[in-house]
Structures are given as C-alpha cells and as structure tokens.
Amino acid sequence: MLMLAIESSCDETAAAVVENGRRVLSNCIASSVPLHAAWGGVVPEIASRAHLENILPIVHAALSEAGIALDRIDAVAVTRGPGLIGSLLVGMEFAKALAASRGIPLLCVQHIAGHLISPALGREVNAWGESVRGDAPPFVPYVGLTVSGGHSSLVHVKSPTEFFILGETLDDAVGEAYDKIAKHVGLGYPGGPLVDRTAAKGDGQRFAMPRPLLTASNFDFSFSGLKTAFVREVGKLGGPEAVRQDEQLLADLCASFQAAAVDVLLQKARRACKFVRSERLAIVGGVACNRGLRTTFRKELEQKLQLAFPEPEFCTDNAAMIAAAAYPLTLRKAHAAQRISALANLTLDAPVASWQS
Ligand code: KG4
Ligand code: ZN
Numbered sequence: 001m002l003m004l005a006i007e008s009s010c011d012e013t014a015a016a017v018v019e020n021g022r023r024v025l026s027n028c029i030a031s032s033v034p035l036h037a038a039w040g041g042v043v044p045e046i047a048s049r050a051h052l053e054n055i056l057p058i059v060h061a062a063l064s065e066a067g068i069a070l071d072r073i074d075a076v077a078v079t080r081g082p083g084l085i086g087s088l089l090v091g092m093e094f095a096k097a098l099a100a101s102r103g104i105p106l107l108c109v110q111h112i113a114g115h116l117i118s119p120a121l122g123r124e125v126n127a128w129g130e131s132v133r134g135d136a137p138p139f140v141p142y143v144g145l146t147v148s149g150g151h152s153s154l155v156h157v158k159s160p161t162e163f164f165i166l167g168e169t170l171d172d173a174v175g176e177a178y179d180k181i182a183k184h185v186g187l188g189y190p191g192g193p194l195v196d197r198t199a200a201k202g203d204g205q206r207f208a209m210p211r212p213l214l215t216a217s218n219f220d221f222s223f224s225g226l227k228t229a230f231v232r233e234v235g236k237l238g239g240p241e242a243v244r245q246d247e248q249l250l251a252d253l254c255a256s257f258q259a260a261a262v263d264v265l266l267q268k269a270r271r272a273c274k275f276v277r278s279e280r281l282a283i284v285g286g287v288a289c290n291r292g293l294r295t296t297f298r299k300e301l302e303q304k305l306q307l308a309f310p311e312p313e314f315c316t317d318n319a320a321m322i323a324a325a326a327y328p329l330t331l332r333k334a335h336a337a338q339r340i341s342a343l344a345n346l347t348l349d350a351p352v353a354s355w356q357s
Pocket of ligand 2: 285286
C-alpha cells in the first residue's frame with residue numbers, strides 16, 4: 001500500500017510517500033523556521049501563509065523523489081491535530097480535496113501518535129532494527145518518551161492505535177525550555193540544536209540545576225522551574241551579555257541545564273518501563289536528536305532495555321510518521337469522513353472511530 005502523507009501542524013510543511021507504513025520512499029520538508037527567527041518563536045499567521053505557498057510544491061517533491069505517480073497512491077494521510085489551527089487547516093483541506101478528487105481513502109492522524117509510531121520507519125531498517133520491507137503492522141508494545149517542542153510525555157503504546165498516557169508535562173515541554181534558554185542567552189532560534197552543540201563543550205557538573213518532580217511518584221514532568229533556574233544562574237553571573245562573552249562559561253551552563261533535563265527524562269522513563277513491565281523504550285520527537293541525551297540513554301539503559309531512536313529526519317516534525325500512524329488505521333478501514341475538520345486541541349486518546357462520520 002502506497003500512502004501519501006501530509007503534515008502541517010506547526011511551522012513545517014511536510015509530505016512523504018511511504019510503503020506499508022514503514023518503508024520511506026520520500027520524506028520532504030519545507031520549513032518556515034527562518035521566517036520566524038526574527039521573532040524568536042513561531043508566528044501563527046506567518047506559518048499559515050507559508051503552508052499555503054509550500055504545500056503544492058512539497059507534495060510534488062515527495063512524489064517525484066519517490067518516483068511514484070499520483071495515480072499509484074492508494075490513500076492520503078494527514079495530521080488532524082493538535083497544532084496551530086491555521087496551519088492544520090491548510091494540510092487538512094488539501095488532503096481532503098486530494099483524496100476526494102482521486103476517489104481514495106483519507107486517514108486522519110493525531111500528531112503525537114505520529115511521533116510515537118515513528119520508530120517503525122526507515123529506508124532499509126527501522127529504529128527497532130527490523131527490515132522495513134513487507135507489510136507487518138508497527139512493532140508493539142513499548143513505552144514512548146515524547147520529547148518535542150510542544151509536548152513531553154510518557155506513553156504506553158499498547159497497540160499501534162491504543163495509547164495510554166502515563167504522564168506529561170505540567171508546564172513547558174522540554175524542547176520549549178531548550179528554545180527559551182537559548183533565546184535568553186542569545187544563541188538563536190530554534191535553540192535545541194544550538195544548546196546541544198554548545199553543551200558538548202561544557203562541564204555538566206559545574207552548576208547545580210534542579211531536577212523537577214524527579215522524586216514524585218508519578219510520571220509527570222515540569223521544565224519551567226529548570227528554565228528559571230538557568231535564567232537565575234545567568235543573572236548571578238552578570239547577565240546574558242556577560243555570559244555570552246565567556247565561551248566556557250556558556251558551555252558549562254548549557255551542559256548543566258542539559259544534564260538536569262536528561263537526568264529527569266531518563267529516570268522517569270526507566271521507572272515507566274518498570275511500571276508497565278516493558279523492556280522496550282522509544283525516544284521520539286525533536287529533542288530525541290539531542291546528542292547528549294542519546295549518549296546518556298545508551299550508556300545507562302542499553303543493558304536492560306531495547307532502545308529505539310528514530311533517525312533524526314523522523315524525530316523532528318515530518319510526514320513519514322503520519323503515514324506510519326495511518327497505516328494501522330487502513331488495516332481497520334478507519335477511513336475519515338469528508339466533512340471531518342482540523343482540531344487544534346485533539347488529544348492522543350480521542351476515539352478514532354468517531355472520526356468516520
Ligand atoms: O518534534 P518537533 O520537530 O516539533 C514539535 O512537535 O514540537 O520538535 C521541535 C523541538 C524544538 O524545541 C527544537 O529546539 C528541539 O525539538 N530540538 C532539539 C534538538 N533538535 C531539535 N532539542 C535539543 N537538542 C537537539 N539536538
Ligand atoms: Zn511534533
């Protein structure tokens with residue numbers, strides 16, 4: 001089954017062609033990140049306009065990179081929510097029109113479900129080390145640690161369409177905290193990869209940063225206090241300007257922030273696996289690209305757990321993951337109705353069956 005998938009929930013217009021929800025034939029992304037950089041964050045109106053301009057070229061690019069003509073596509077998948085409503089609407093309405101005009105099924109997907117199923121994807125092998133040729137449904141069950149710019153959660157992926165939320169952030173998402181501290185010290189936007197690079201040269205033990213909710217007996221996170229601790233430490237050291245002048249100081253601060261964030265994520269993920277008796281853990285979302293996080297998780301957990309780290313192109317927002325999450329829906333024939341609409345606050349556990357009418 002060849003699926004064309006579309007993702008437009010935030011600032012990336014993405015399209016992909018994926019075979020059987022696993023084998024990626026193309027994964028194309030047009031990002032409006034440079035347009036938002038001057039504001040230090042995503043401006044919804046600019047994002048929507050960029051989606052309108054990018055959607056048709058990116059769909060053409062995905063088909064042409066895959067070498068697949070539109071009339072060979074069996075189904076269209078799209079992100080229904082959550083996200084910025086103006087952004088979601090562009091992808092949703094485009095996908096609905098395309099599916100209707102071709103007379104093929106439309107599958108609607110929740111964005112976080114896409115991140116959670118992203119370990120199924122690959123060009124030859126996937127993040128679980130399986131061949132992506134064939135038509136097996138995604139590998140389950142496992143615990144998914146979602147670490148992105150908009151979400152941080154621990155989820156028990158019981159089946160490819162059944163997600164049990166164990167815990168989530170009570171305030172900032174971890175990627176949001178990365179972006180905000182980077183903005184504070186003038187590193188640039190988006191901050192995650194820049195903090196990652198800076199932290200690699202630093203000493204994570206130099207500054208004592210808090211580990212929020214580490215000892216709480218639940219699986220929730222909180223990253224806003226950690227962000228504030230970083231800002232306060234910068235203030236004590238003379239402010240952002242002074243910190244920027246001292247390369248080692250900035251690196252040590254970033255490394256100390258990262259050490260605290262990774263420590264909380266790791267310990268809570270380990271406990272969640274124990275709680276649901278899972279020997280498999282998938283780390284998904286943009287922050288899963290973080291080199292410090294990958295190294296520490298591998299060192300501390302690889303002996304006991306089977307870890308899945310999707311390739312970086314499948315960690316940050318992309319459309320291939322939307323096809324991966326839609327494939328199990330095609331097996332259940334859970335096709336979406338034409339009158340379905342985007343939903344900015346769509347939850348992970350929303351019953352997919354009700355989307356059919
Ligand atoms: O999954 P994603 O593309 O979008 C959302 O669904 O939110 O995640 C984007 C987030 C941003 O906050 C970005 O700064 C962060 O992922 N990010 C990273 C790294 N690469 C991207 N954070 C830390 N280290 C990285 N290497
Ligand atoms: Zn995302």
